Amino acid sequence: MRIGIDLGGTKIAGVVMGAHAQIVAQQRVATPAGDYAATVDVIAHLALRLEAAAGASNLPIGVGTPGAISTLTGRMKNCNSTCLNGQPLLADLETRLGPRVRIANDADCMALSEAHGGAADGAETVFGVILGTGVGGGIVVRGQLLRGANAIAGEWGHNPLPWPQPGELPGPACYCGRSGCIETWLSGTGLAAEHRRLHGGSWRGEQIVFAAEDGDAAAEATLQRYEQRLARALASIINVLDPQVIVLGGGLSRLRRLYRNVPEQWKPWVFSDEVRTRLVAAQYGDATGVRGAAWLWPEAGEAAGAA
Numbered sequence: 001m002r003i004g005i006d007l008g009g010t011k012i013a014g015v016v017m018g019a020h021a022q023i024v025a026q027q028r029v030a031t032p033a034g035d036y037a038a039t040v041d042v043i044a045h046l047a048l049r050l051e052a053a054a055g056a057s058n059l060p061i062g063v064g065t066p067g068a069i070s071t072l073t074g075r076m077k078n079c080n081s082t083c084l085n086g087q088p089l090l091a092d093l094e095t096r097l098g099p100r101v102r103i104a105n106d107a108d109c110m111a112l113s114e115a116h117g118g119a120a121d122g123a124e125t126v127f128g129v130i131l132g133t134g135v136g137g138g139i140v141v142r143g144q145l146l147r148g149a150n151a152i153a154g155e156w157g158h159n160p161l162p163w164p165q166p167g168e169l170p171g172p173a174c175y176c177g178r179s180g181c182i183e184t185w186l187s188g189t190g191l192a193a194e195h196r197r198l199h200g201g202s203w204r205g206e207q208i209v210f211a212a213e214d215g216d217a218a219a220e221a222t223l224q225r226y227e228q229r230l231a232r233a234l235a236s237i238i239n240v241l242d243p244q245v246i247v248l249g250g251g252l253s254r255l256r257r258l259y260r261n262v263p264e265q266w267k268p269w270v271f272s273d274e275v276r277t278r279l280v281a282a283q284y285g286d287a288t289g290v291r292g293a294a295w296l297w298p299e300a301g302e303a304a305g306a307a
């Protein structure tokens with residue numbers, strides 16, 4: 001058995017995963033948003049409560065977080081929950097729980113989860129994408145997470161939107177200091193901002209989707225531009241990584257039309273006469289991150305996870 005914990009912006013979910021990826025126990029608590037010390041405290045208590053529920057102790061623990069651990073300082077970086085940035089989260093959790101904690105980015109956990117029994121089961125190379133408040137990415141090759149030299153493998157959200165079209169430059173300002181990052185176009189907030197720029201109003205992403213389904217022409221046009229941009233952004237990934245499967249997670253991954261329309265529209269940008277890449281939704285939905293966190297530790301006798 002091993003523990004998976006998913007540290008989200010509003011909630012912290014935890015599971016105990018047993019043999020054959022069965023969920024033995026699960027709990028969730030509210031995230032003490034903006035309070036780092038309380039966040040460490042809540043995660044440590046959650047791990048102990050999960051062990052009690054499973055009747056076990058000293059289980060290995062995987063934690064999915066926003067951002068990544070800096071290879072330079074060992075502290076968190078790139079987190080959109082900014083109270084984590086600069087904090088030694090891994091060291092603080094190991095002080096509380098012992099040397100049995102692994103941390104990975106939430107998009108990495110999603111890709112890992114879906115590569116093991118999920119929507120990308122058995123695929124040699126998987127690119128996992130989170131389309132939510134931000135835009136994250138993770139890469140799993142032959143069941144193993146690709147970390148990279150700087151612990152940012154798959155982080156495509158702050159690359160520029162490729163093959164810019166008229167009106168797309170310099171693009172919206174991004175919190176990272178640059179303009180026109182993929183995240184500024186393809187996150188939920190990016191979608192809403194784009195609609196506001198061209199059509200006014202103050203709709204959130206969800207309202208734009210509902211309006212398009214009701215036949216609103218402006219909302220439909222916004223979603224079509226979104227699909228074209230997602231197609232270009234993913235085509236640039238296909239040209240480099242050539243994954244068998246691209247899995248979408250996060251709020252916008254629930255938009256079913258993406259799986260029909262985006263693969264039609266990425267064809268002109270992919271450097272190949274045919275495109276076999278599959279675009280699929282995360283099979284485990286909201287639970288995929290917490291499952292993937294547990295998969296940071298291999299099942300006994302397997303070589304999954306990551307060192």
Ligand SMILES: [Zn+2]
Binds near residue numbers: 177
């Ligand atoms: Zn950026």
